[in-house]
Structures are given as C-alpha cells and as structure tokens.
Amino acid sequence: MAEFAVAAPGFVAPNNPGIYPTGPFPAGTRAEREAEHDKLVEVYQTYLGVGEGLKDLIRIAVEEDYLIELKAERVGYLRVTAKQMITHLRDRWGAADFVDKCALINELNTPWTAAEVPTIYFNRVEKAIKQLARVGVVWPPEACMNSALKAFKDAGDYDPAVREWEARPEVEKTWDNVKKMVTSEYSKFQRQHSTTAKSLGYGSANAVEDFAALTEEVVAAITEEHAKEMKTQLQRMEALAKAMTELMSGAKAQPPAATGNASGEKTERQKKREEYRKKLKNATACTHCNRKHPNRSDNLCWELEANAADRPENWKSVKST
Secondary structure, eight states, rough: GGGGTOOTTTTOOOOOOSSOSSSSSTOOOOHHHHHHHHHHHHHHHHHHHHHHHHHHHHHHHOOGGGGGGGGGGGBBTTOOHHHHHHHHHHHOOOOHHHHHHHHHHHHHHHHOOSSSHEEEEHHHHHHHHHHHTTOOOOHHHHHHHHHHHHHHHHHHOOOOOHHHHHOGGGOOOHHHHHHHHHHHHHHHHHHHHHHHHHTOOOOOHHHHHHOOOOOOOOHHHHHHHHHHHHHHHHHHHHHHHHHHHHHHHHHHSSSOOHHHHHHHHOHHHHHHHHHHHHHHHOOOOOOTSSOOOOTTTTTOOSGGGGGGGGGGTTOOOOGGH
C-alpha cells in the first residue's frame, strides 16, 4: 500500500522474492523453503495485481488526454504506477480556476429531482463542497440543506415527512439528519409504489446496492486477471532461468580442448605456428613499413605501390594512422 500512498497501519509493501528461494538449505528443509517461497510469490503477485487494477480504474474514470504525458510509445502505462498517475493528475489538472469554481457552485445550486436516487444527489453535493474547500471557497451546509428540503417538498409525495421535519427541534435539523430522512422516506415510497416508480424510470435503493456489488466484482476480476498474468510471466522466467543454468552447467562439464593428437605429438598446424613465431622473433623490421613480416621480403612490402595488387581487402597503410 506504500506504493499507492494509502495509510495502512502495520502494512509493509512486499518485496520481490525472486524466481527461486535462496540457499543453502539445511538438510531436509528444501521442500519447506520452496513452499514458503511460493507463498511469498503469491503475495507479491497479488500486490502487483492490485496496483494494476487501480491503474485500470483510473484510466476508466479519467479521459486519456489527462494521462497522455505518462504514456510511453511502446509499453504504454506499463512502467507507471497508480501513485504516479494520481500525482500527475493533481499536479497538472488539480488547480481550479474561476470557471471550475462556477461549475461547482452550479452543481450545488442544481436541485434534487424525484427521478434521482437521493444518495447520488447527496454524494454529488458533498463532493462539490470538498472541492470548493480545497480552493478556499467555504460553502455553508445550511444552503444545501434548505435546497434539498425545498426540492423534497416540491416533489409533492412527501408532505407528511416534511411536516414532521418542520416540527423537529432546531438542534436536530442538521445536514446529516436531512440525508437520513430524505433517503429513508424515498426508499419507503419506492417500495410502496414500485410499479409506478419503474414506469417513470425512478431509481431504487436495491439498484444502488446492485451497482456497488457489481463494482466490487469488476475490481476483483481485474485483480485476479492481473495476478494470473503475473504468475504466468514468473513461471516463464523460472523456466528460462532453469534452462540457462542447465546450459551453463553443461558447458562447465565439458573437458578442455586437447592439444596435439592422442599420442601426444604436435599437429601440423601447431608446428607451423611455432615455426612462424621463431621467424617473427628473428626477423628485422621492414624499411618501408617498420613492421616485421618474415614470410615476405622488404621488396614485397604492401606499402610499395608495386605490390598494391597483393594487398588484403582490409589492409590499411601505416601512414594513415
């Protein structure tokens, strides 16, 4: 959770346990150590999966234009964490100007309608109040409370509840109590008039609960899918590392190349090499190139234009260095 800057008392972000448990192992404990390592791998994969799931949710909630600066040409958002996405959104797009402030105030002044679930309205209002507070605009809860009560009364179906509210003591007339009263009365009305509500397209408390459950299932599915993908990639890496280890072990096990033949005598090639080395040691430097070439006399030196036809393809003159 440290990866996503979420305060979680006692939580420590897991480290990558590697592709194989480190040894050496005491006698008879290898199987136990490998089982412990498998569990650590599972925890680490789940941790990465949650991070990828959060990234997906951010990309669903935000238009890509706001994140495009973080996108790499070939790997997309693979090397970007959820924390980096959130930080980028706050730094680049978090500042609000007068247009944003007016839009938030318009949201607060937009009355609730009976076709909307009250919880959605209350959440929208509270979100707008918090956003205004971040930019130094304080919005009184009494204004929201009066707006919600007026819209509730104008709906025409909740007159008894409104009268009961007006009879309450002033100390009980708070924003929290308004939310409870409106939500409770709305749910009661929808249960009693379910047919009418469906025909008019009204929402219901059950719809909110179903949506919340569906959201949890989507998040769980995303997390599980990423965990499976990470596990598959880790298995491939383990198989590759094992193959490389076996290949290196086989190369070390090969005997060194023998010199000479089976009887211990030197080969013809070795004899010619030794003979050339002796010639090179005893030869004198050429007067044209100042190098030793024991198999060619000075008048056959490649530095001479007369011998240009004998020069190798990659030959370079000493005068060019």
